[in-house]
Each structure stands twice: as C-alpha cells, then as structure tokens.
Amino acid sequence: MMMVILVGVTVLLIAISVAQILKIAELNAISKGSNVYEISDKENKLQGTLMMVFLLFYFGFFAWQYYKWGDLMLPVSASEHGVGIDKLMNITWLLIIPVFIITHILLFWFAYKYAYKKNNKAEYFSHSNKLELIWTLVPSLALTVLILYGLNNWNKIMTPVNPEEEHVLLEVVGQQFSWGARYAGKDGKLGRAHVNYIEGTNFMGIDASDKNADDDVVVKGEFHIPVNVPVQFVFRSNDIIHSAYMPHFRAQMNCVPGMKTQFNFVPTITTKEMKKITNNENFEYILLCNKICGAAHYNMQMNIVVESKEDYEKWLASQKTFKENI
Numbered sequence: 043m044m045m046v047i048l049v050g051v052t053v054l055l056i057a058i059s060v061a062q063i064l065k066i067a068e069l070n071a072i073s074k075g076s077n078v079y080e081i082s083d084k085e086n087k088l089q090g091t092l093m094m095v096f097l098l099f100y101f102g103f104f105a106w107q108y109y110k111w112g113d114l115m116l117p118v119s120a121s122e123h124g125v126g127i128d129k130l131m132n133i134t135w136l137l138i139i140p141v142f143i144i145t146h147i148l149l150f151w152f153a154y155k156y157a158y159k160k161n162n163k164a165e166y167f168s169h170s171n172k173l174e175l176i177w178t179l180v181p182s183l184a185l186t187v188l189i190l191y192g193l194n195n196w197n198k199i200m201t202p203v204n205p206e207e208e209h210v211l212l213e214v215v216g217q218q219f220s221w222g223a224r225y226a227g228k229d230g231k232l233g234r235a236h237v238n239y240i241e242g243t244n245f246m247g248i249d250a251s252d253k254n255a256d257d258d259v260v261v262k263g264e265f266h267i268p269v270n271v272p273v274q275f276v277f278r279s280n281d282i283i284h285s286a287y288m289p290h291f292r293a294q295m296n297c298v299p300g301m302k303t304q305f306n307f308v309p310t311i312t313t314k315e316m317k318k319i320t321n322n323e324n325f326e327y328i329l330l331c332n333k334i335c336g337a338a339h340y341n342m343q344m345n346i347v348v349e350s351k352e353d354y355e356k357w358l359a360s361q362k363t364f365k366e367n368i
C-alpha cells in the first residue's frame with residue numbers, strides 16, 4: 043500500500059516539474075520577443091479526428107461492459123412491488139440511454155467538425171426563448187413522470203400492512219457485523235427491546251419482563267418467510283447505521299441506532315422456484331448490509347428462505363421462543 047502511495051506521489055511530482063519547465067520555456071520565449079508557438083490547422087484537425095476515435099472507443103467500451111458483465115444483473119423480481127420498480131428502472135434506461143448516445147455523438151462530432159480554422163467565424167446570438175423553453179420543459183416533464191411513478195411505488199412499500207390483514211411481523215436488527223431477526227410469535231406483538239438490555243445471548247436487547255416478548259422467536263444465520271403473504275419489516279441497529287438490502291426483492295432500508303424504520307413487501311417466488319429460474323442449484327436469497335460500516339461490512343449477511351406457508355409454519359414452530367431460550 044505504502045509503495046503505491048509513494049509511486050503515485052512520485053508520478054505527480056514529475057508531472058508538476060514537467061509542467062513548470064514548459065511554463066518557464068514559454069515565458070522565456072516571450073521575454074526574448076519571439077512569437078508564441080502557433081497551433082496549425084493540421085494539428086487542430088488531428089485533435090478533432092482523435093476525438094472521433096475516442097467516441098468510437100467509448101461506445102465500444104460501453105457495449106463491451108454490457109456483454110462482459112450483463113449476466114451479473116439481478117434475476118426477475120421476487121416481490122410484488124419489485125415488478126413496478128423494475129419497470130421504473132427500465133423506463134429510466136430507455137430515457138437516458140438515447141440521451142447519453144445523442145449528447146456524446148454531438149459533443150465529439152462538434153469538436154471534430156468545428157475544430158479551429160483561421161478563417162472560421164462563429165455565429166453569435168445571445169438569447170433564444172425557444173431553446174430555453176425546450177431544454178427546460180422536456181427534462182421537467184420526463185422527471186415529473188419518473189418521480190410520480192416512483193412515489194407511487196414508494197408509497198406501496200412504506201404504507202404499513204393493515205394489522206387486521208394476514209401478515210408476518212418481522213424485526214431485523216443489524217450490528218457490526220451480523221444480522222438477527224425476530225418474529226412476533228403467536229400474539230402478533232414484538233416484545234419491548236432496548237440497547238440497555240443487551241447482554242450475553244440477548245443481542246437484540248429484548249426486555250424479559252415484557253409478556254409480549256415471551257413467544258418472540260429470535261434467529262441468526264437465516265430467516266424464513268412464506269410466499270404470497272405480506273411481510274411487515276421493522277429495522278433497528280445496535281451500534282451504527284447499517285442498511286438492510288434485499289436485492290432480489292428490490293428492497294432496502296437504513297437501520298438507524300435509536301429509532302425504528304420499516305417497510306413491507308410480498309414475496310412472490312419461493313427459493314426452490316428461483317433456483318429453477320436462475321438455473322442455479324446454489325441460489326439463495328440474501329440480506330446484505332449496504333452501508334459501509336467497518337472492516338467486515340462485506341461479510342455482513344443473512345440468508346432468506348422463501349417457502350410455502352405450510353413449510354414456513356413448520357419451520358417457525360421448530361424454533362425456540364425467547365422464553366424457552368433463557
């Protein structure tokens with residue numbers, strides 16, 4: 043590491059000295075009364091041509107990246123709202139890729155076509171209402187559509203599940219560098235929790251004197267959720283900010299110490315089905331930390347198993363409740 047820094051500093055210092063020497067040479071020439079070096083049309087033309095070559099290389103690189111890493115993109119969304127998010131993402135791509143291509147062609151082609159020539163005269167106009175109107179209205183309209191559509195999706199995952207409706211209440215707690223999950227149990231209520239109660243195996247800080255906590259189920263390593271049933275997530279953190287990221291469900295929420303955050307989603311594809319869809323026997327849904335939170339951040343993860351309601355209930359019943367564990 044030290045070596046890399048030293049080499050970097052050396053290269054930088056050499057570049058600065060070369061620039062300084064060139065500057066001195068130029069000042070020296072001016073002071074002697076000689077003409078300052080004039081750039082010829084031929085050299086301008088060469089620079090313009092190089093701009094066009096770069097443009098081709100640039101688009102080539104863009105296409106190559108898609109070809110090389112395109113298969114690393116996420117499979118179909120495994121949650122109900124995720125389909126909408128994917129649609130929003132695709133609309134955004136459809137809007138920005140043509141703009142990206144057109145603006146870059148113009149940028150480099152103009153540099154080529156209008157490279158400086160001695161007798162060129164630039165057209166000058168100070169103002170154009172028509173142009174201003176176009177470049178204000180078009181982006182604002184596009185953004186309004188994207189933002190309204192995005193807000194609609196956002197409200198779907200942020201509006202808490204109706205407590206009367208069938209759902210799973212699941213609390214996810216992050217800490218350096220692991221996750222824990224807690225189910226509300228049969229009473230449908232999560233017992234009180236506070237960092238002050240954290241001790242020994244009670245890493246979630248559950249208040250043992252709260253009756254609601256008795257049937258809570260705490261798990262590490264992996265958690266299970268039933269397919270097609272809304273899952274109401276509540277997030278907490280024991281130390282610093284983490285971010286619960288479940289890419290296959292297109293879901294992410296910050297876990298902030300001292301407060302609760304939440305969202306909900308409906309998983310639509312079981313782990314078994316996803317193994318088939320991705321043609322990958324080892325496929326697992328995963329909860330990751332998406333906030334760089336320290337040295338082992340990269341390894342802060344928890345598996346998620348999506349299964350039928352029957353299998354989920356069987357699994358949950360096989361887990362020990364909080365009370366049985368103390």
Ligand SMILES: [Cu+2]
Nearest residue numbers: 284331335342
């Ligand atoms: Cu983290």
